Amino acid sequence: MKYFNKKPVLVILIALLSIGLLFSFVNKNDKLFAIAKNLDIFASLVRELDSYYVDDIDAEQLVTIGINAMLEELDPYTEFIPEENSDDFRFLTTGEYAGVGALIGNRTGVNMILMPYKGFPAQSGGLRIGDQILKVDTVDVSEKLTSDISKLLKGPANTSVLVQVKRGVDTLSFDITRKKIVISNVPFYGKIDDNTGYIKLSDFTTNAAADVRSAFLDLKSQGITRLVLDVRDNPGGILKEAVDIVNLFIPKGKEVVRTIGKLESVNSVYKTTKSPVDKDIPLVVLINERSASAAEIVAGALQDYDRAILVGRKTFGKGLVQTTIPLSYNSQIKVTTAKYYIPSGRCIQAIDYSKKDENGLSNSIPDSLRNEFRTKNGRIVLDGAGIEPDKKIDSKNFAPITYSLVARNLVFEFGNEFFIENKEITGPREFQISDALYEDFVSWLDGKEYDYTTYVEKTLEDLEKYAEKEKFFDDIKLTIEELKAKVSHNKEQDLVTFKDEIKDALREEIISRYFYQEGVIEASLMNDADINSALAILKSDSEISNILMASSKMLDSK
Structure with a gap:
């Protein structure tokens, strides 16, 4: 049997024990060590996946997913901003970017101009709300994400970009010069x-x-x-x-x-x-x-x-x-x-x-x-x-028919057609939807799909499902059928019953074509419950005093 020199072995054992105790101490008390250790594990993991995983992987994408998953454990506001997203982040914090100055979006599967900002290249260059975007320079964007289109429209100031759109039955091209866009905080x-x-x-x-x-x-x-x-x-x-x-x-x-x-x-x-x-x-x-x-x-x-x-x-x-x-x-x-x-x-x-x-x-x-x-x-x-x-105002609830007409873009499309046929309208505060124009809209709806379920109908549907699930359906079947018959909505009648709020939606949509974002805000002032309440308070010194000096009671939440 071979023997080891006892002194060196003892020294080594003491050294190993000291190192073990040190690592134990550090591991428990030094967060920097824990961070370094886990970062090393993470880097090793990604390297080995890249080498051994059966299929090719995008290591950068995997790491980004891992970072975002980690941050999701904290709060929604802590977020990683890779280099390629720095321009978008800069816009969020400064309101500045170089581009054409238009809000774009996808409506019913179509990429289009939703709002050209007044006074910026898109608006002054001729682009309009509702223009379907076909190409940006030579790139076909009809199937692209709006975020990708937005990146193509942005670029260095004073450079040109060719935008091809479809407007009605016409295909039009606009050569637009990008400018520095500064969006005002006060629209x-x-x-x-x-x-x-x-x-x-x-x-x-x-x-x-x-x-x-x-x-x-x-x-x-x-x-x-x-x-x-x-x-x-x-x-x-x-x-x-x-x-x-x-x-x-x-x-x-x-x-x-x-x-x-x-x-x-x-x-x-x-x-x-x-x-x-x-x-x-x-x-x-x-x-x-x-x-x-x-x-x-x-x-x-x-x-x-x-x-x-x-x-x-x-x-x-x-x-x-x-x-x-x-x-x-x-x-x-x-x-x-x-x-x-x-x-x-x-x-x-x-x-x-x-x-x-x-x-x-x-x-x-x-x-x-x-x-x-x-x-x-x-x-x-x-x-x-x-x-x-200090003064609570309930939020405005719209009828299901109004939601349906807006969500299905029928109000939007009618606004486009009105704009094509009418070169100008009166100012945002003066313009109103006449009964004759509303009847034109109702006629225009004929043959278009805008069915919907009312809140009461949805409640009855849920009741029917629960009754079937809990074996009570046979007992209340006749009652449910009678209720369905009574509450079954009539689209034609709803167009009459909710005429005023549908008119408001049409009014703001049409005004946006002529006066843009500013016009929509100005037009909305007339029928705003919050603003009406504010005016009533401001016109009454006693009301102001009652609210601001009510030191013995909670804030008014009525």
Whole structure:
């Protein structure tokens, strides 16, 4: 038997034990080691798959899928941005890109122009809503995704792109020069009545505050004495722009929002830095369930200071802050780094992504865990579920026939045909769908498919299914048949019953052909329940006082 020298063996054993203890210590306590180890495993895995897997694989695609799957475990706002998507991300944050300036989409399987932006190359070059896109330069795009078409239309400023479209029975070609496109954060502003201004704020990209300030100053020069700021459907954006917009209405040196995260470097307090444009003008802010992030900071801060009355519906509830961090090879990650807290001290984040249920889903914060805070005047406000309005207005529900006519693009197609046959119409506020024009539309519908199921019919269908499943059908079969006969919808009668709301849909569709996005917004002001409620409040000093000084009761949610 061969013997080993005991001293070297002992030294080796001690060394191995020390290394084992060290790795054990590091493995338990040093996250950097764990990260490095798992990254090495991941890289090894991809290399071996690329070498040994039976079929060829796209390693880059696999890695991207893996990254996205990992990020899905966190929250919807932490996302990986590869180099090829950097232009799209830049547009989302700045509102700038070089292209033709048109919104494109797919309607009933056809790629088409949905909205050329007024004053940009697509509109000035002759493209119209409803134009079916056939080719971009020499590329046939009839079967391509709209995202691919959008990339083809974009390019360096001052370069030309040939766009071939089908309009009605004609095939037309347009040679369009790309330009730098800067989409305004304020697509429309104007006067609702002689004394009330209105500003539609659709985004918080670069210059959002400057856009609102410019619109506000113009309206003040026109003599307005009250203002409606509309942030409905606004998904948010740059936090600093939100702070500067709040600064238009409250004094210098006031806290608007603070961010608190895991790292000291992301903890910040954002205060107003300038004198306000007007700290006294009566103000209503319109909000809804699609107002998020920076839009909620504006609405919430103005509510906390009792500077504005909020009208509409509870907001989305996004109280998380994202920071963009550069990665290698020109990629980036947009990562949630903090939560934001508005002046009363509340965070309005509605979903707790740090906790998951047995199905791996994150849930809304329960009412029992929501905390009370106070506005400047002592009104009670709650955290954990978005911003609640001071005056709640129920959302408008449309009849099934209206949904069907819009969803099947029949309203859209009628708008196209009307535009071809009529060179001009009166202004957005003046134009109305006459009874004669509505009858033309009804006649035009003859022979077209737009059947639908009403809510009551759907309920009866569900009842019938459950009755059959639970063996009760024979007992109630006659009753169900009688109910079906009574509630069976009549399309012709529904065209009469819901004439007014169908007229509204037709009106806005037709106006969009002549006055684009701005015209649609202006036209909608006339029949907007939120705006009517805002006007009623602004015209009543006692109503304003009752809402803003009601320190002993919860916000009005009636």
